[in-house]
Amino acid sequence: MTHGMRTDTYTNSLNGPRPWRDAATHYALLPLRVFLGVTFIYAGLNKLTDSAFFHATGAGSIGETLRSARGSAAVPALIDLALKSPVGFGYAIALGELAVGIGTLVGLFGRLAALGGALISLSLWLTVSWATTPYYYGNDLAYLMAWLPLVLAGAPHLSLDAAWRSRRRPTDAYR
Secondary structure (H helix, E strand, O other): OOOOOOOOOOOOOOOOOOHHHHHHHHOOOHHHHHHHHHHHHHHHHHHHHOOOOOOOOOOOOHHHHHHHHHOOOOOHHHHHHHHOOHHHHHHHHHHHHHHHHHHHHHOOOHHHHHHHHHHHHHHHHHHOOOOOOOHHHOHHHHHHHHHHHHHHHOOOOOOHHHHHHHHHOOOHHHO
16 A cells, blocks of 8 residues: 555645635734724824813813822822923823824834823823723723734834835845
8 A cells, every 4th residue: 555645736724725814814903003093193183172171270171180080090190290281291192192193093113103002091091090990991901902912013014114114125136
């Protein structure tokens, strides 16, 4: 009895060609990038266009929001630091959210933008939404966790980072 090598082209679903799975894997982080990018752009623009937000006192102001969150914050020192210049802090948060959102959406410095988003979400979780019970009702913790895959992977596809990387690769013309 002899054993030969199979020459047929049958492949099963476990190790055969899977173009749709490869494409899905390739672009798996894109919906997360779009969601977080658009959300942070919206949050930044919402703050920048709100006439009441950039005041130290008054209803809807950054100062009033900070003072009301101070008693329940995990790290009240962060709020005390922000209360030294609430209007400046409000602008920093709004412009930071805008920069993070744009960077994430277009994939420019993807890991850095994601790290910025994670730090904003972490600071909001430790201050504004810390007292939310049960903890999983607080959205800032969920945003923090959503940023982590983008911190690790960056924006590898359909991004300015990917376009820049592809232009920097050496060509085969001199080989």
